[in-house]
């Protein structure tokens with residue numbers, strides 16, 4: 001099914017119909033009414049500079065917005081035939097919304113992008129250049145995280161460090177969802193059945209020739225980030241537990257080491273009792289050991305719980321998202 005380099009691309013493009021390639025921008029939106037018009041304007045500007053070799057479509061996935069997001073998108077659809085809208089039945093979270101968007105995108109390449117212009121659309125031409133030269137994935141790496149708070153920066157750095165120690169397949173730091181994915185890669189992603197989806201790691205797991213562009217991440221233009229710290233923490237846990245079984249297996253070694261140490265200690269106590277007799281005081285050390293092992297046991301059980309909860313959500317096989325309606329560019333739907 002997957003043939004490397006099977007498609008040949010002419011270097012000088014005389015735009016015949018078959019040669020005009022479709023680029024799908026996949027945009028999850030949650031309460032973003034003010035961000036949509038400036039976003040569409042910037043995208044139109046960027047593609048206007050690209051010449052006739054590319055067409056584009058913008059697929060908004062309305063992730064259960066409570067404001068006028070749907071209304072704003074649908075009124076833009078009256079005049080802008082690049083825009084499609086996929087409505088989810090409620091808020092499913094950005095990862096599920098992205099999957100919904102990729103499922104509805106028809107492009108030869110798909111680019112997940114944030115609507116708040118923190119992923120600068122001006123990077124798209126550079127990404128397309130790499131794609132033309134044969135890259136199947138083009139990552140966009142943030143050169144710095146200057147626009148983030150100190151807490152967000154250091155927790156992100158900590159996350160990537162822990163993740164890359166634990167996971168079988170490391171992910172590049174500071175590369176978000178903003179990247180170009182060739183159709184071939186999108187098809188592999190769509191075939192991956194898992195419910196707990198940490199897209200960053202999935203994108204990377206697929207492999208293929210990967211290029212990279214870098215950018216400065218600007219501040220959010222309108223509205224607020226919908227990610228609370230608690231949500232980010234859970235997102236990080238999802239990422240680690242869905243990409244690594246190390247936390248599950250490490251307890252064999254922790255338990256084994258502690259068992260060996262306990263036996264040595266038991267031997268020491270035995271010898272002492274034989275030589276100096278029974279020593280009644282020992283309250284503190286007993287208590288410390290009980291607390292230590294009690295804590296370790298609970299912690300290890302908690303880790304088991306994290307995996308079991310995820311296994312549970314996988315075996316239920318609920319759909320990743322529920323569609324309310326789909327409105328294709330051009331009116332029907």
Ligand code: UDP
Nearest residue numbers: 028029030063093094097114115225226227
């Ligand atoms: N988003 C979404 N569903 C959610 C939360 C966010 O579709 O439950 C969208 C949001 O509208 C935006 C993108 O995901 O287009 C990134 O969100 P945000 O800017 O809040 O994240 P940050 O830039 O802080 O990572």
Ligand code: MG
Nearest residue numbers: 114116118220
């Ligand atoms: Mg943002």
